[in-house]
Amino acid sequence: MAVRKLGRTPYKQQIADDLREQIADGSLSPGDQLPTEAELEKRYGVARGTVRQGIEILINEGLVVSARPKGHFVRERKPMVFRPQAEFRPRPYTPEMDAFMTESSADGREARQTIEVSIVEAPAEVAKRLQLDAGQLVAVRRRVRFLDGEPFNINDSYFPLDLVQDSEIMRPQNITQGANEVLADLGYRQVRALDELYVRMPTPEEVKRLDLSPGTPVGYHVCTGFTEEGKAVRVAVTVLPGDRHVVSYERRRETDPAS
Amino acid sequence: MAVRKLGRTPYKQQIADDLREQIADGSLSPGDQLPTEAELEKRYGVARGTVRQGIEILINEGLVVSARPKGHFVRERKPMVFRPQAEFRPRPYTPEMDAFMTESSADGREARQTIEVSIVEAPAEVAKRLQLDAGQLVAVRRRVRFLDGEPFNINDSYFPLDLVQDSEIMRPQNITQGANEVLADLGYRQVRALDELYVRMPTPEEVKRLDLSPGTPVGYHVCTGFTEEGKAVRVAVTVLPGDRHVVSYERRRETDPAS
DNA sequence: AAGTGGTCTAGACCACAAT
DNA sequence: TTGTGGTCTAGACCACTTT
Helix, strand or coil: CCCCCCCCCCHHHHHHHHHHHHHHCCCCCCCCECCCHHHHHHHHCCCHHHHHHHHHHHHHCCCEEEECCCEEEECCCCCEEECHHHHHCCCCCCCCCCHHHHHHHHCCCCEEEEEEEEEEECCHHHHHHCCCCCCCEEEEEEEEEEECCEEEEEEEEEEEHHHHCCCHHHCCCCCCCCHHHHHHHCCCCEEEEEEEEEEECCCHHHHHHHCCCCCCCEEEEEEEEEECCCCEEEEEEEEEECCCEEEEEEEECCCCCCC | CCCCCCCCCCHHHHHHHHHHHHHHCCCCCCCCECCCHHHHHHHHCCCHHHHHHHHHHHHHCCCEEEECCCEEEECCCCCEEECHHHHHCCCCCCCCCCHHHHHHHHCCCCEEEEEEEEEEECCHHHHHHCCCCCCCEEEEEEEEEEECCEEEEEEEEEEEHHHHCCCHHHCCCCCCCCHHHHHHHCCCCEEEEEEEEEEECCCHHHHHHHCCCCCCCEEEEEEEEEECCCCEEEEEEEEEECCCEEEEEEEECCCCCCC
């Protein structure tokens, strides 16, 4: 049981490896409490700081969470599916609900979202994709979505201000038929979208808004929608906590001659 | 300059926040060295351990890397685009190259990959998607791809053994026209693919194979290819380091009546 | 009151690469 | 040889929740 003295692997590594192994082989199941730090101190014969460094490794791998002051626990995961394609699908009419709400409540979960609408200077990232000059104004709908009371993802949608001024998009409420449909009614039907997905660690702000535990990376999904004429009319930025999402989509073979 | 005594934010947090701020506002640019630990110790008036904890936070956010024993540095990023759609596109004929190699060298970078082929019992994850029973045998092509000498991603492709036995897929060499084409020649042309993308921290094994630095999450991309008849004939698992990739794809509006 | 983890200190020794 | 960060120890005090 003593884990000291080995090749030249640091103790903290050995401790992390040992516990990770126990998680992998089921000796420790999701939801189980790890031995207390005091206990591990004795088991491995090292100082408390070293035990903590070992646990720290597992926390940063997303395998363990700390529930103070109860102890450390093996993390449980229950990702939900995220389908970018859903945005383009026709949807049933359900007043006071938009795509997210509709999809989610279909799963029998309690869906809710907060909405803020404001007018801001386009962030560089957005301006570039909307083919605007830096500093031009855009309308933004910021939403935080909750599922069963837990924050689930962030979705900020940007629109060129002149397109949506005075439209339903500017009102901080759910849009029954979806913002895309409103945009279409205004003469800007989107027929094509470019999706980009980045994988990175969250910013401190994202950690707060989404209540992320350490070791949780996020997907950063940027979707730019274009009209038939090739005009970019919408940029949607979605932040997807890795522990709550699977991005899923389907593809069909492109028409390609031969080969 | 002294950062002590504040509301009740831990010193290590204040230190991390201070340095993060400097990175954000450009006082510290990508590639710059951070002040040494000894220097920060003096600047903030705390013990070295506390300084290290502050830096640790930034490392786990992926903002800082340690280049021992030179010092800590602001991380540089240069993601490359990853396009799942590329697999389905017709490609120019270039002997000894497959999709990855072709795409990459088009960018003027030196591409290389290692290939191992073996026959294994299907891992549960793969068996499920190939609609096989647990423990059935599959052929797997494991590749590690390098760009300019750096490991770039891992791609493991699984095929039901009976489909590909004795085909070119079993040989540990580049497949000129692509494995999908070989499969098509064998009578299993894929017309549809289901993509799933998970975002998580890497396993220690992935860290080693891809030489990831701490604070680097990965995208875990599982692509299942189906024939016209709906038979799953291929599962490709790709591990994409977040600091080297952007996943990108395009969508067109699905044909939907009205709404 | 007891027990958990969270933070911090002070000091020690080590490995590694540049000088 | 020097200076960097990496590891480890021993001990202290704190905050929070449960008992």
